[in-house]
Amino acid sequence: MSCCADPRAGFSNQWGTLPDSIRAAITPEGTGGRLVLHVPDIHCAACISTIEGALAPCGGNARVNLTRKTVTLGWDAPTFDPSVPVGVLRNLGYTPQPLATTTEVRDRRGAELMRCVAVSGFAAMNVMLLSVSVWSGADGSTQQLFHWFSALIALPALAYAARPFFRSAFGALRHGRLNMDVPITLAIVLAAAHSLATTISGEGETYFDAAITLTFFLLIGRLLDHLTRERARLSVTRLAAMRPPFAHVVTASGVAPVAVEEIRPGSVIEVAAGERVPLDGRLLLGEAAFDTSLATGESHPETVAAGGEIMAGALAVTGPHRLTVLRPSADSYVSRLAALQAAAENVRSRHARIADRAAVVYAPTVHILALATFVGWLAAGAGPGAALTTAIAVLVITCPCALGLAVPAVHVAACERLFRQGLAIKDGAALERLERIDEVVFDKTGTLTVPSLAEPSAIAPRDLAAATALARHSTHPVSRAIVEAAEAQDLPRVIATDVTELRGRGMEGRIDGRRVFLGQGAPAWAEAAGEGLVFVREGEAPLAIAVEERLRPGAETLVGDLKGRGLPVTILSGDRPEAVARVAGELGVADWRAQLTPSDKVDHLAARQRAGANPLMVGDGLNDGPALAAATASIAPAGASDLSQTAADLVMTGTSLSGVWTALATARGAHRIVLQNLGVALAYNCIAVPIAVLGYASPLVAAIAMSSSSIVVTLNALRLVRGPSEGRE
Template sequence: MTDTPDFSCFVEHLDDGVARLELAVEGMTCAACMLEIESGLGRLPNVTKARANLTASRVVVEWREDGAPAQASPDAAAVVGRLAALGYRAHPFDARRVNADEQREARFLLRCLGVAVFAAMNIMLLSVAVWAGNASDITPEQRDFFHWLSAVIALPAVAYAGRPFFRSATRALMALSLNMDVPITLGVLAALGLSVVETLHHAEHAYFDSAVMLLAFLLAGRFLDQNMRRRTRAVAANLAALKAETAVKFLGTGEIAEVPVAAIKPGDLVLVRPGERIAVDGEVIEGRSEIDQSLVTGETVPATAARGARVYAGTLALDGTLTVRVGAADRGTLLDEVTRLLDRAVEARSRYVRLAERASRWYAPVVHVAALATLAGWLFAGAGWHQATVTAIAVLIITCPCALGLAIPAVQVVASGALFRAGVLLNSGDAIERLASVDTIVLDKTGTLTLPQPELCDTAVSPEVLALAGRLALSSRHPLAAAVARAAGATVPLAEAVEEPGQGVRAAFEGDAVSLGRPAWCGAEREAAAVAASDPEASVIAFRHGRAVTVFAVRQRLREDAVAVVAGLRANGFAVEILSGDRTAAVSHVARRLGVSEFRSGVTPAEKIARIEALKAAGHRVLMVGDGINDAPALAAANVSLSPVTAAHLTQSAADAVFLGDRLAPLAAALAITRRARKIMSENLWLAVVYNAVAVPIAVAGLVTPLIAAVAMSGSSMLVTLNALRARAGAAERGAFGEAYAGPGAPISDRSPGDEAPNRASGGSAPRDPGAAVASVGQANSS
C-alpha cells in the first residue's frame, strides 16, 4: 500500500467554480522544463491555466471544478501525479523550504564544480606528460599507465560531478522528451566509454580530459545561473517582514489584549502606539499621529492621520497613539494586494526565454540525429562496428554543446564584472539580455530621481538660528526635523525637550521658549504659506524662538547628474516618462527640470502596472526604475527593472539589478554595457553554429579522430570565452560611465557616426529653483 500525500487542503477555491493549487517543484532548471511542465499539465481535463515560475521554482495550476462527467476535472492528486510522470517532484509551496532547497542545491553545484575542476587539472597534467613525450621517452606501457591513472581520476569524478546533468537527462528521457542535458550526458559518457575501450586496446589516445573539462565548464555556467536566481528569492521574506504578526485589540471597555492578526475581523477596534507598524487597513476613529507611508505609497513626507483618515497595513505610526476600526486584516489589505500584484507580475515575466535556451530547443535533436545518422551511414557503407562507433562518437564529441553552454554564461561573467565596476549589481541571470532590448524607461520620482533623504532647499538663514533649530530637531523623530538637524550638523540636543504628538517638539533656551514643528503650532502659518507659494513642491517646518519665526523649506534633491543622464538617454532614442505616487506639484516640477513631457502623479501600484502593460502591448520594451514597495509590482511587471541600493528590501528583491551611489550614471552604464554584451552573446551563438556547420560534416566524413574532435570542441569553447572578454574591454574603452554622461548626447550604444537617433532631445538649460527656500522674520506681527 503506497502512502500518497494529500494535497487537497492546499487547493484554493476561487470564484466562478475555479480551483487553484500552488506547488513548489524540484528539478526545474531551464525554460525547456517550464514548457514541458506547462504543456503536460495543460493536457489535463478542464485545466484553464498552468504557469511555471523558474525563478521561484513554483507552479500554479487552475481548473474548473464543474467539468462535464466525460471529462472529470482533476484534483490535487492528479496534478501532483502528472508532475511525477513528467519527472518532477512537487510539494506545497513554502518560501522557507524553497529557500533552504535552493541553498542546498547551490552548495551541491559548488561541490560538483570543485571536484570537476580538481580532476580536470590533474588529468590535464597527465595528458601533457603523454603528449609532450616521444617514442624514446614514453613506452607503450608507460602511456597505458598514464591512461589508466587518468581513468582512476576521471571515472569517479564524472560520476559525482555529472549528477546534475545525469539526473536532468534521466528525467527527460523517462518523460519521453529531450533537453540540453541529454546530449551533454551522452557526450560525456561516450567520451569516457571510448576512452576506456581505447585504453584496453592500448590505443595511443584517450579522452578522459575532454569529458571532465566539459563538465567543469558547464557546471560553472549552471552555478552562476542558479546563484543569480536564488538571490531573487527574498521577495516573500521581505513582504513577511512588513506584516505585523499581532495587533493590540480592544476586547471591551478599557480592556485590550495582543492577539494574532488572523484573529482580527473587520469592524474590530485596534490600538496603534507610537513607533509601531500598523497591522491592518482601517479608519482612525480616535487619536492623531504622523504616519510614515513611504514604503507603501512612495511619498516620503509623513501623512497626518486623525479622525476619519485611512491607514494601511505596513505603514509606521511615528509619534501618536491611534484607535483604528478594522477594514481588512489578514486578507484584503493594501499590502496583501501588493503581494498579489507582485506574484502575478513575476509569474508573467517568467515567460521570458533566454537566447541559449531558445537555441537548445533545436540543438539537442540535431545532435542526436547527426550521431545516429553517422553510425547508420557508416554501417550501411560497409564499415565495421568499431569504425562506425568511433566516427559516431567523434561526431558526438565535436558537437557536444560546450561552446553553446558557454556562449551566454561566459559573457554574463564578464559583463557582470563590468557592471559591478560601474556600480550595478545583478539579481537576475537574464537581466543582461533584457536590459539590452529596452527602448522605454519608466522612472519613479521619490528616492529614484531624487535622493532618499529630504534636505533643506536653502540655508540662507543665520548660523545661530540654524544651529539652535538643529539642536532642538535632535529630539524629534520626524523626517523634516531630521533634515534640519543634518543641515545644522547638530550633535548636542537641547535639555528637557518635549515632543507633542502630531505637532512638534518644544524646549526652553536661555529663558525663552523654542519650538519646532507644524507651522500652525508654531504660529507661522502666514510665513509658511509664502514659502509654499514660492516652492509648491517643498514641505515646510517652522521654528519659533520667542517672537522670532523661521520657516524651513525641505524637499528631496534631484540626483546630481539626473538632468544630464536623462538628456543623454533621450538623445539616444529612449522614450522616458515618470510614474509617481507623489503629489502633482512635486512630480511636475521634477519633470520640467528633466525635460520629460510624459509624467503621471498620484498613481497606485495597480495603475503603474496598467501603464507598463499598455506600453508593452504597444510593442515597447520597458525598463522600470523605482525604490518604494509600491513600485515592486511595477518592477516585476516591466520587461526589466532597476532599483537604487537605498530602496526597500522588497523592492531590491523584485528588481533585476541594483545600482549604487547617489548618481544616476549607473543606469546609463547598465544600458551601454548590456547592449554590447548582448551583441557578443549573439556573436558567440553564431560562432557555435558556424563551428558545428564546419566541424560536423568533417567528423561525419570520418576525417577526424575523437582526439581531434575533443581538441576542436575545446578550441571552440576557448574561442567563445575569448570573445566574451571583449565585453570587459569595451567597458574599459568607454572609461568611467559617470564622466561619460557628464553632458547630453553621450553615446550609450555602438552606433556608427552616420546613424541618426530618433526622438533626439532638444538642448537648453534646466529651469532655476523657484523662490527663496527660507522665510525669516525678526518679530512676529502682534496683530
C-alpha cells in the same frame, strides 16, 4: 464562517488528491483560484514548451517562469480540479512543490552544486597530474598503471558530481522528451565509457581527464547560473521577508503572538519600535513614525496620525503602537506587490517567444549534428576514438544555454531594477511596449499636481466630517486630501451608506438617511452649484470646497528631461482651462487640453495611435482608467492601496515622478541588452559549431566555451540591476 476559517474549505471536496502542503498554497480568486508551484527540475526553454503544452488541455491557464523555476496555475471555473495539472507535472517527471518551501529547497540545491564542484575539481586536478606523466612519454606499463589510477579517481567522481545532469537527462528520457542536459550526459557517459574500454584493452587514448574536467567546468557554469538567478530573484524573496510570520494580537487577556494567516480584518495588533508591520492596518491612537521605503522608495521616516493607514512591510521607528487590521494576509500590500512582481516576470515578450521556439528544436538538432559528425569523421578515414571525441565536443559546445537565458535573464533583471526604484510592474510585456514610446501624455490632478484643501478650518466640522465619509470610499487625490484634512482636526468619524461613484463627477451616498454628494457641480436633486468641488447635503445649499494644487516632486525635472530627449509632452485634464494653463505654464508644456471627459482622453490617444504615434499615458489610475488601457503603455503614480486597482501597466509607489524616466530608460536598456544577448548566442553558435565539427575543439575546450557563453549572457543582463539609482541616465 469563523474569523479563522480557511476560505479554501469550500473547494476541498474536489482537491482530495492534493497533498495538504500544496492545497494550503492555493489562493481563491473569485469563483476560481491561483496556485504557484516551485518545480526545481525546470532547466531550459524546452521544459517551458513541454510543460505549457501538456497543461493546456487541463483548462485554466499555466505560465512557466524559467528564472524562478515556478509554474503558475490560474483558473476561473469553480469545477476546476488543480490536482489534474499537478498530476500531469508528475507524469512528465517533474516534482511540483509549494512555493512556501522553496527557500530551503534552493539552499539545498546551491549546497549540492557546491559539493559537486568541489568533488569534480579535486578529481580533475589529480587526473590532470597523472595525465601530464602520460603526455610526457611514460613507458607502456607505467602509462597503463596511470590510466587505471585515473579511472579509479574519475569514475566515482563522475558518478557523484555529474548527478545534476544525470537526474535531469534520465528523467526527461524516461518520460519521452529531450532537454539540454541529455546531450551533456551523453557526452560525459561516452567519454567515460570510451576511456574505460580503452584502459581495459590497453590500446588507444583515454579521456578521463576530459570527462572529469568537462564535468567540472559545466558544474561551474551551472553553479554561477544558479547564483545569478538567485540574485535576480531577490526582489520577490525580499518582499516575503518583509512580512513577519507572526503578529502580536491584542486580546482581553493581553497580547499574544498569532500567525498572520489566521488574523482577520478588525483585529487589533501591536507593533513595537524596530519591528516590521505584519499586516495592513490603521493607527488607533496618537502619532507614529514609520520607515515606508518599501512602499515609497523614500528613506526618511513618514509621520502618521491616528486614523492613518500603514502598509505591511513598513518599519516602526517609534513604538509600541496599536493598529486595526484592514486586510487579511493574502491581500496585504506586501503580498500584492510580490504577486505583481512574480506575475510580471512570468510574461514573455516577443523576443522570448522566438528564443523559446529556437531552443525547443535545438535538442534533436544537436543529436543529429553529433551523429553526422561521428559518421563524417569515420567516412573521412579517422579512427573511432577521434570520431567519438569530435562528436562529444559537438554535443557539448552546441548546448543552447546562452539562447535560453538571453531574454528571461534580462527581463528579470529589469523587473528587479524597477522594483528597487519604486515601480511595481503589473504587465511584464509592457517593457517591450515602453521601448517604443515616442510621446508622453499626462493627466494633471494627482499626477503632475498634488491637491490639498486651501482653507480646511473655514469648513464647518460637521460638513467636513460628512464630506470625509464619502471621500473615504475613493482613492482620488482630492478625496485623499479631504481625508487628511479631517484626520488633522481629529474629527469624529461619520458613516456613509449606499455610496456609489459617479464616474467623472464624484461620490453620492446617504448619511443619517439624507442624500449627500461630493464632487464637481451638483446632482439633479440639489440646488445648482458653481464650478469646482462642492459638498451637498439634501435640503441644504451646496458648500464650495476650495482646493489648491502644488506640483508633484520631480515634475519639472521629468518634463525637462523628456523634452530634452525629443519626447513631446501633452497634458490632458478634466479641470478648468485656467487651472490647466497655470500648471502647463509652470512646466513649459505648450500642448494641453482642459475640460475633457474620460472618453475624450481615449479619443485623443486613439487619434495619436492612428497617426503612427506610441503614446505613454501617465494618470492617477482611477478616472484615467480607460485612457490608461487605451495607451500603448501606461504608468500610474498611485498610492499603495491602489496597487491592484489601477489599469496601468506600471505603478509608482513613491511620491516623485522620476519613476517615469526610470521606466523608459530601463525599457530601452533592456531592449538593447536583449539584442546583445541574442547576438552573443547567435555569434557563439556560428563560430563554435563549425570549430567543433572540424575537430579543432576538444571536449574540455567545448565545455569552457559553452559555460562561458552562458555566463556572459547572464552577467550582461545583470548590468541592468547595477544601473544608476536615479531615474535619468
